Amino acid sequence: MDNVKICVIGLGYVGLPLARLFSTRFPTIGFDTNEARVKALMAGHDATLEVSDALLGEALHKYGFVCTSDIEKIRGCNFYVVAVPTPVDRNNNPDLKPLIGASRTVGTVISKGDVVVYESTVYPGVTEEDCIPEIERVSGLKFNTDFFAGYSPERINPGDKEHTVEKIKKITSGSTPETADFVDKVYNTVLTGGTHKAPSIKVAEAAKVIENSQRDINIAFVNELSKIFTLMGIDTLDVLEAAGTKWNFIKMNPGLVGGHCISVDPYYLAQCAQRLGYNPEIILAGRRMNDGMGSYVAEQTVKLMLKKGIQVLNSDVIILGFTFKENCPDVRNTRIIDIYRALREFNVNITVYDPWANPEVVKKEYGIDIVSTLPEGPFDAAVVAVGHSEFRKHEVDMDNLLKENHVIYDVKGIMPRDIVDGRL
Numbered sequence: 001m002d003n004v005k006i007c008v009i010g011l012g013y014v015g016l017p018l019a020r021l022f023s024t025r026f027p028t029i030g031f032d033t034n035e036a037r038v039k040a041l042m043a044g045h046d047a048t049l050e051v052s053d054a055l056l057g058e059a060l061h062k063y064g065f066v067c068t069s070d071i072e073k074i075r076g077c078n079f080y081v082v083a084v085p086t087p088v089d090r091n092n093n094p095d096l097k098p099l100i101g102a103s104r105t106v107g108t109v110i111s112k113g114d115v116v117v118y119e120s121t122v123y124p125g126v127t128e129e130d131c132i133p134e135i136e137r138v139s140g141l142k143f144n145t146d147f148f149a150g151y152s153p154e155r156i157n158p159g160d161k162e163h164t165v166e167k168i169k170k171i172t173s174g175s176t177p178e179t180a181d182f183v184d185k186v187y188n189t190v191l192t193g194g195t196h197k198a199p200s201i202k203v204a205e206a207a208k209v210i211e212n213s214q215r216d217i218n219i220a221f222v223n224e225l226s227k228i229f230t231l232m233g234i235d236t237l238d239v240l241e242a243a244g245t246k247w248n249f250i251k252m253n254p255g256l257v258g259g260h261c262i263s264v265d266p267y268y269l270a271q272c273a274q275r276l277g278y279n280p281e282i283i284l285a286g287r288r289m290n291d292g293m294g295s296y297v298a299e300q301t302v303k304l305m306l307k308k309g310i311q312v313l314n315s316d317v318i319i320l321g322f323t324f325k326e327n328c329p330d331v332r333n334t335r336i337i338d339i340y341r342a343l344r345e346f347n348v349n350i351t352v353y354d355p356w357a358n359p360e361v362v363k364k365e366y367g368i369d370i371v372s373t374l375p376e377g378p379f380d381a382a383v384v385a386v387g388h389s390e391f392r393k394h395e396v397d398m399d400n401l402l403k404e405n406h407v408i409y410d411v412k413g414i415m416p417r418d419i420v421d422g423r424l
């Protein structure tokens with residue numbers, strides 16, 4: 001273990017916290033092709049806010065952690081961890097290009113006896129059938145003879161400062177029994193939450209992809225309940241609170257499902273099933289339900305405005321929040337954009353306020369302008385779309401923000417019940 005030298009490829013929400021943690025025990029280099037990202041990290045700041053300036057500074061100055069975009073500087077490492085994104089394309093098909101690119105990078109620098117571990121979310125078989133052949137092709141080395149592989153799926157929860165990487169129980173696996181033991185020992189050296197050693201790489205891949213698929217399906221069920229109970233004039237959260245008194249009831253709230261995991265992973269599992277000739281009806285039905293919730297929120301808001309005699313055409317609506325989840329700047333695959341686009345179809349004027357999101361990133365990714373400081377009203381309607389602490393603590397003065405006759409639609413169920421007109 002004393003000879004382990006780690007390189008983490010991909011310094012995003014997953015890779016950076018892991019690399020920082022590894023650096024406390026092993027010589028560690030972080031590699032990313034984004035030179036601006038590398039420069040910022042070496043200056044001691046993580047724009048994702050997953051690693052605090054204090055922890056990053058400690059890693060850089062006390063433990064010798066280094067970030068680079070120079071591939072030559074990672075040559076000589078012997079334990080490579082791939083933590084790059086695995087998105088879907090516009091047709092919701094898995095996009096393995098980042099993963100294949102990272103595999104080629106590994107293939108360029110890997111040597112005999114080295115180990116490469118993948119953390120990126122994939123469907124069963126991708127590591128050994130798509131990634132490893134690319135390493136073999138580029139390196140000229142033979143798998144399980146010259147180099148070895150493992151899979152340890154990430155379980156990072158962006159914005160969560162309680163379930164941090166060192167505390168989360170990790171699944172590990174290896175391409176041989178000896179490699180599985182070695183990978184497990186490396187991770188257990190820095191983890192306090194321990195590990196679960198899966199019997200094969202494919203089992204570990206499958207375990208990861210169903211974790212988020214299960215949550216997606218459960219949320220879809222509750223979202224459907226919300227639609228039904230709204231038609232009945234029943235408050236969904238009241239129903240869930242009552243049902244939650246049963247000891248084995250699974251507590252889940254309705255809402256938008258975005259981000260890089262729950263809204264993406266089911267498509268990886270679905271495509272894998274379809275390749276085998278099986279059509280996964282429940283998984284895809286859940287995806288359709290959840291992908292349609294943004295439009296549903298917009299339609300419900302407009303209906304409430306009409307009921308209160310508010311002129312919808314050219315009305316002023318504010319959306320509170322744009323990130324895919326509360327208290328983090330991550331806007332990847334945020335479904336708030338669905339609310340925005342659906343409201344635009346009614347020709348309303350929309351202002352998006354989010355104190356956490358970077359307006360430049362939002363503009364680049366989605367082509368819309370948002371504001372980081374609370375704008376002056378008055379607005380005809382407000383959609384409380386994200387449960388940021390600023391909104392939960394009711395720091396936004398709705399009386400000053402909205403007109404006397406207004407609508408508040410509370411997606412997250414965080415506003416006082418007596419002031420909202422509708423909620424999921």
